[in-house]
Amino acid sequence: MPRLFVDMAYKGSAYHGWQRQLNALSVQEVVEEALAKILPQATEIVGSGRTDTGVHASQQIFHVDVPEGLNPDKLQYQLNALLPFDLAIKSCRWVTPEAHARFDAVQRGYHYHIIRQKDPFRHGMAYHYITPLDVEKMNEAAELMCTKTDFECFSKVKTEVNTFLCTLFKAQWTEDNGNLVFYVSANRFLRGMVRAMVGTLLEVGRGKLSLADFEAILDGKNRQEAGRAVPAEGLFLSEVRYPESIYLS
Structure with a gap:
């Protein structure tokens, strides 16, 4: 499947960090739930790294695999319409299929x-x-x-x-x-x-x-x-x- 790098920002005050957790709300969980309403199947995203509880991000990158033919600008618009005020998608860019948001960061x-x-x-x-x-x-x-x-x-x-x-x-x-x-x-x-x-x-x-x-x-x-x-x-x-x-x- 084609892969996107998504650039987002968030105010971390209401979240227990980036990483999905069992008993606490995380940024990753909220984004994945929004994606599940847009994409035909549940999709796991991979962030460039963890941020701890209460930490903010003016730039966090995650990668996501999406169906052929998807319009990145439309995905950005749809996500921003679904996400709460403290999470914002800044851009979506196509990357090579093996590109990894965490391991490829220099x-x-x-x-x-x-x-x-x-x-x-x-x-x-x-x-x-x-x-x-x-x-x-x-x-x-x-x-x-x-x-x-x-x-x-x-x-x-x-x-x-x-x-x-x-x-x-x-x-x-x-x-x-x-x-x-x-x-x-x-x-x-x-x-x-x-x-x-x-x-x-x-x-x-x-x-x-x-x-x-x-x-x-x-x-x-x-x-x-x-x-x-x-x-x-x-x-x-x-x-x-x-x-x-x-x-x-």
Whole structure:
């Protein structure tokens, strides 16, 4: 069957993450139920990766196999008509039949948003954190991370992975109208990695950790030595990249 890559965005506040679960509502479940009303048979979708409970996505990619002759633009319209307000389909593109939304991704990026003042319009979409921070030091620590490849110290303890190795392409803090945004991109991420990473960088910004302390945590590979995981509400999966060769349109 022909295969589509579907680019979607969602506000994760009402969902227990991307992955379908037995006793909790997930983004995947809601999308698959909508597809079941459009396509002639029940269809399982495969996402580029999991997002945890409460995490948002400005770009999540999933692949789906569809019948011959289907119109991608019509599918986008139909899905958006069926999906709730907090889920949106941005585009549908034909890909090669073997293209895989998870395994073919070569780069993923996340943004973490911190607001410095209470803002009712960003409630649930950013972390309200008012403690003074040394952003320059936080960026020095972020640059240091890009020289490392083992991030076991930022991984959830009980997780089944074969390796803790990741290649970071960029890690940087920027200020936006007095608020802070952390961007990090890599070839892959571990479970809980970005939230633990941000929590530890905030400790550097508060002056609780020196750069030497931060490097020792990275080299020590002990999750208990790193900072706490910051709240999910500030985290967005914002970028998933693939080789252009997999696209047919």
